Amino acid sequence: MEIPEKPRLGIVGGGSWATAIAKILTETNDHINWFMRNIDTIKAFRALSHNPRYLCGVEFDLSKITFTDDINKLIGMCDVIIFAIPSAFLKNVTANITVSLQEKIVVSAIKGLIPNDNLIIGEFFNHYFKVPLEQIVVISGPCHAEEIALERLSYLTFASNDLKVARRVAQTFDCHYVKTSILDDIYGTEYAAVLKNVIAIAAGICHGLRYGDNFQAVLISNAIQEIERFVAAVHPIHRDIKSSAYLGDLLVTAYSQFSRNRTFGTMIGKGYSVKSAQMEMLMIAEGYFAVKGIKEINEHYNVHMPITNAVYNILYERISPTMEIRLLTEELR
Numbered sequence: 286m287e288i289p290e291k292p293r294l295g296i297v298g299g300g301s302w303a304t305a306i307a308k309i310l311t312e313t314n315d316h317i318n319w320f321m322r323n324i325d326t327i328k329a330f331r332a333l334s335h336n337p338r339y340l341c342g343v344e345f346d347l348s349k350i351t352f353t354d355d356i357n358k359l360i361g362m363c364d365v366i367i368f369a370i371p372s373a374f375l376k377n378v379t380a381n382i383t384v385s386l387q388e389k390i391v392v393s394a395i396k397g398l399i400p401n402d403n404l405i406i407g408e409f410f411n412h413y414f415k416v417p418l419e420q421i422v423v424i425s426g427p428c429h430a431e432e433i434a435l436e437r438l439s440y441l442t443f444a445s446n447d448l449k450v451a452r453r454v455a456q457t458f459d460c461h462y463v464k465t466s467i468l469d470d471i472y473g474t475e476y477a478a479v480l481k482n483v484i485a486i487a488a489g490i491c492h493g494l495r496y497g498d499n500f501q502a503v504l505i506s507n508a509i510q511e512i513e514r515f516v517a518a519v520h521p522i523h524r525d526i527k528s529s530a531y532l533g534d535l536l537v538t539a540y541s542q543f544s545r546n547r548t549f550g551t552m553i554g555k556g557y558s559v560k561s562a563q564m565e566m567l568m569i570a571e572g573y574f575a576v577k578g579i580k581e582i583n584e585h586y587n588v589h590m591p592i593t594n595a596v597y598n599i600l601y602e603r604i605s606p607t608m609e610i611r612l613l614t615e616e617l618r
Contacts, residue, residue, distance in 0.1 A: 286450060288390060289364055292364040292457065293364045294310055294317045294318065294363060294364075295365065295366045295367065296320065296366075296369060297320045297356065297366060297367065299338070299339070300339055301430040302394055302430045303367075304343060305430035305431075306367060306369055307345070307350070309433065309460060309463055310457060311349045311350065313458060314457055316349050317349065318350075318362045319351070330345075330352065331352065334347055343434050356379075356381055360382065360389065363389065366390070366392065367392040367424075368393055368395055369394040369395065371397065372397030372398055372399055372406065373574050376402075379413070379414070385414075386410065386414045386415075387414070389416070390422060390450060390454060391420060391421050394424045397479060397482070397571035398575050398578035399578075403578040403582050405472070405475040406423070418471070419446045419450065421445060423443070423475050425443075425477075426442070426529075427439075427536065427537035428441055428537070429537065429541060433463070436461075439462060440464050441458060441463060442466050443455040443467050444467070444470055444475075452467050466530075470530075472516070472519060476512075476515065476516045476519055476520070477512050477530070479578075480508075480515060482538060482572030483572045483579060483593050484505070484511075485538040485550065485572060486546050486547070486549055486550035487508070488550060489551035489552075489553070490554040490610060493550065493554020494610055501539075501540075507591075511590050513531075515579070515583070518588050519582070519586065545568045546572040549570035553600070576596045577597065577601060580597045591616040
């Protein structure tokens with residue numbers, strides 16, 4: 286599919302990652318369109334010149350942004366549409382779409398599964414909106430929104446079945462603090478992104494239980510092997526699991542102070558219930574929903590996934606984190 290030299294860009298979402306993406310795109314492009322569901326958030330943004338809830342230190346040139354709370358209007362104004370909302374909310378947001386997405390480039394900046402459907406985001410848009418897989422691009426890290434806000438050097442990977450499409454979308458993100466690369470592995474990239482959130486919860490639980498750096502190193506070493514086994518079973522193509530789109534994304538999410546999944550896990554390890562941890566956090570921990578989906582998907586593949594199983598048992602079976610992690614330590618090498 287041909288993309289215009291200066292494609293019309295749209296963002297769906299009002300959270301920290303959507304805001305970080307908007308920061309990049311308003312610096313590298315003349316104009317963007319931005320959908321948010323909450324009209325009051327849009328009004329506050331216009332009054333303050335920044336997102337009133339997330340990354341408040343990032344100031345925007347409002348002349349470069351057209352806001353709308355009408356998702357169909359946004360789709361009509363854009364060639365490339367970037368979805369950056371929690372996966373748990375995607376079906377609800379897209380339920381209002383009445384226009385076709387089949388001639389659009391759909392970009393997923395979402396790192397999660399559709400709850401109950403157990404679909405990765407590319408599959409969701411292909412299945413429900415008939416968007417050809419060649420027109421779907423997946424953005425992967427390693428990258429945190431908070432470091433984008435600080436303009437710290439970051440790397441983004443763009444995956445698509447059509448490398449020309451991936452490259453064209455990547456070019457719209459190139460700036461002095463973002464380096465981009467492309468891959469043709471949308472399945473492996475998406476599933477690895479889903480699983481790294483699950484692993485980050487495990488790392489947080491272990492941190493909350495006062496396991497140290499020595500054990501964390503063993504945990505993550507085993508985790509990348511677990512991810513490799515799973516993505517090889519689900520989509521068996523040649524991939525270098527050690528590249529930054531896979532291993533790098535896992536490392537930053539498992540270790541970073543900015544990782545909401547690690548933070549969520551740490552609270553669980555310290556004794557919070559799932560509900561109380563969710564209520565205290567201001568942002569969604571994608572790994573909570575993802576671990577249930579991965580567990581169900583793996584009933585078909587039967588991949589050995591001791592870390593994923595441990596997180597599932599703690600979050601959904603309410604097994605004691607102390608007991609479950611002690612059992613996990615006997616599995617790891």
